[in-house]
Amino acid sequence: MTETASRPTLEAVAARAGVSRATVSRVVNGGEGVREPLVERVRRAVEELGYVPNQAARSLVTRRHDAVAVVIAEPETRVFADPFFALQLRGISKELTAHDSQLVLLLTEGRDDHARVGRYLAGGHVDGALVFSLHLDDPLPGLIHGAGVPTVFGGRPGWGDGTRGIAYVDSDNRGGARDAVRHLAGLGRTRIGHITGPLDQTSAVDRLDGFRDVMVDADPRLIAEGDFTPAGGERAMRELLDRCPDLDAVFAANDLTASGALRALREHGRSVPGDVAVVGFDDMLPVAEQTDPPLTTVRQDIEEMGRLMARLLLRGLRSRDRAEPGVGGTPSSVVLPTTLVRRASA
Amino acid sequence: MTETASRPTLEAVAARAGVSRATVSRVVNGGEGVREPLVERVRRAVEELGYVPNQAARSLVTRRHDAVAVVIAEPETRVFADPFFALQLRGISKELTAHDSQLVLLLTEGRDDHARVGRYLAGGHVDGALVFSLHLDDPLPGLIHGAGVPTVFGGRPGWGDGTRGIAYVDSDNRGGARDAVRHLAGLGRTRIGHITGPLDQTSAVDRLDGFRDVMVDADPRLIAEGDFTPAGGERAMRELLDRCPDLDAVFAANDLTASGALRALREHGRSVPGDVAVVGFDDMLPVAEQTDPPLTTVRQDIEEMGRLMARLLLRGLRSRDRAEPGVGGTPSSVVLPTTLVRRASA
């Protein structure tokens, strides 16, 4: 085995092409202002030597890294095991790849990791960060925002009172929830319950708000708190049935919750959608299509969210590079629309 | 906003502490051979200035990056949407974090990306690579192995005829399959069918081999090819029922497949496990526990696989750093045991 024979340098390419380092550098970085014959000669030399620029040397002087950190702050095993992040990552990856940026993944677990992540981001290893932190009380977003690293959040951060300089990408949780509940109402259902997600997450709060937008004076007993898991959904559904046996519809805060609810309903001998209509949220395919009956749910385009996050960040970085820093450059947030997907459960 | 005031350098710390750059460097990198009072002074200066080493400058000279690429070659949307990779990533992340290495995620989609990944890895941006490529005909593993980057594969690569210098971590797919089938046989089942995974993946092939190990002269009509999806499982199950109505058990190559099979069985009025016993593979919780009835399945510790991959790679890197290159240092592969989890379906 040849044991990684030391890589050719710019110098070597220059020598082979019979030009200066500067010219090679120009060609490698786009070839602006170099005449065709030289470009050709350099290209050939690069090819022949198998030259690949040394990124470390490059970013030492440019102070750019063409790398973006993706921070997933997730204390709970559960959430990481669902396809949500995988899909977002895919969207992010596609967009970054298209712009020749690398994706540095930072998964945090527990508070001890916060410091590590903060240090890493502050250390200027990456050009920017995409952060997923779903919990209201998570100190991480604040930390990161404080570190002065350009950042786009995935999902509305609970922290901070508005859009003040914080860019985020989110689904229209509230609007989607409204659609779901209106759909149920449109089916003639009147006793519509809601199983929430964990209310320390903005998405859960927003969906609850959407529910309330439609059911303005809903019986508070028609609302039970879940935790985005099937088990939580099952438990909450039992509570609801217990408190309001006359309930004829349920809007579950996500598909997993809905699947648990379906189980509880079956167990109590209620038919779906005959006795009780059920709507979920997410349109998580492996779940929504597998339930019995298949789930009517609110779809959010998760991959697109990821793509947008990356696009927002990169755009911000580029404008920062070009223009004087100034105040501008803070990309505005984006809220993606949702669509109701009708299957058999409602 | 202070706009990232230029970061303090080693020089600055040295000046503040009244020592030379070299001494600061020594302290920052472990403090060997520096007397206590000086160490203390340097530490304080570092603290006061908020010094963070510039990784680019450092790796320019050390040629180490403290970063590992994770390559997930996955043409299919489907597989990425399952928790499998998420769990592996988590294991990998934990192990890398513990050794102060970063995780650079490369997702490839389609052949065009291969070149990109190859270039990136050959470019010496990372110290090593962890590669997931599940398809027999995938050129990527070869490419990577050729690039001379230390690599550990996730799952036995179909490519290459043995362990010749290739390190990988895999579950004992064959053994697990044997356990599953023996369990069914132990229940007194005699007409045991198998729904395979896509046979261009080693895991699917190994599970099929395991099935054959026990059912040495199985009726070939008892084997139907699936694709690791519920839909594929459903279709294959129908085929099996069609060909062998007397079948009394099925070993499905994974849990998703099993869930599809369950649906087909229900549709055909067969009770589970009464008429037909079903065993899956993976113990993918959101699926295995949600099916009706809950799935008896073969559990593999996916997160542990990830952790092991990282550990193997890092160990290899370290021994390569220390010792003369030589031939050694190729870490041996690891095959993790599986365990049968009994639920209601068999």
Added chain:
DNA sequence: GCGCTCTCTGAGAGCGCTCCCGCCCGGAAA
């Protein structure tokens, strides 16, 4: 034909760090 402009190329400095060497100084041996 001469000078001027404009474009293209090359020389050189320097990004922030590590690491090799050589110097210095304190203590032990002579």
Added chain:
DNA sequence: TTTCCGGGCGGGAGCGCTCTCAGAGAGCGC
């Protein structure tokens, strides 16, 4: 006391690249 040794520290080179700046040609107008 002098000599020798060794551990602790600093000086300096250089990792591979980019980017500024100045110089060399080529082309044009007068």
